[in-house]
Amino acid sequence: MTNSKKKGYSIKKVKTFDDKRGSLFEALRFKTENIPGKGQVYVYTVEPGARRGDHYHKKKEEWFFCVSGELELLIKTENKKIVKNISSNIPEIIYVGPGTIHTLVNKTKKRSVVVAYASKELDKKNPDTYQVSEI
Numbered sequence: 136m137t138n139s140k141k142k143g144y145s146i147k148k149v150k151t152f153d154d155k156r157g158s159l160f161e162a163l164r165f166k167t168e169n170i171p172g173k174g175q176v177y178v179y180t181v182e183p184g185a186r187r188g189d190h191y192h193k194k195k196e197e198w199f200f201c202v203s204g205e206l207e208l209l210i211k212t213e214n215k216k217i218v219k220n221i222s223s224n225i226p227e228i229i230y231v232g233p234g235t236i237h238t239l240v241n242k243t244k245k246r247s248v249v250v251a252y253a254s255k256e257l258d259k260k261n262p263d264t265y266q267v268s269e270i
Contacts, residue, residue: 143212143235146219149200149226160226163198163252168228170198174254181206181241181249188238189270192263196254197231204247211236211270223248236270 149160165172174195181187181204188209201221210217212235221227231237241247255263 142215143232144210144217144237145228145230146208146217146221147228147230149228151226162200162226162228162250168198170252171196171254173256174252175256176250176252178248178250181239181247183241183244183246186238186240186269189236189268190238190264190266191236192233193265194233194255195263196233197237197251198228199231199249199251200226200228202248202250204241204245205243206247206249207240207242209236209238209240209270216270236267238270 149162152159163170179187201223203223205220205222205224208217208219208221208229210219210231221229229237239247239249
């Protein structure tokens with residue numbers, strides 16, 4: 136992920152292992168992806184018509200993926216704006232580095248579920264989350 140950290144984000148397709156029982160994908164390979172291991176895993180939903188994000192972090196790195204539903208991903212760096220649809224049907228791990236503005240928008244009629252890992256645990260006294268106007 137060295138190059139990803141330089142540009143502030145990455146979107147990586149994930150290989151799924153499918154058989155008659157269902158599908159499996161390895162979501163976060165800490166050693167392989169060089170992910171720091173002192174953070175936290177969390178799960179959140181994005182309701183139909185809702186928008187979550189429109190913020191960045193100065194220190195925290197985040198990796199997340201959609202495990203149910205579909206979302207529109209918005210990413211903004213100093214040099215680039217990305218708009219991409221993400222879905223639980225096509226697993227992808229999204230990396231967002233410090234300073235990268237990110238947002239998820241649910242334009243469907245079904246709740247979407249996201250699993251995320253942050254490189255630092257949430258400190259409510261110093262949350263390292265900086266809101267911006269919509270991107």
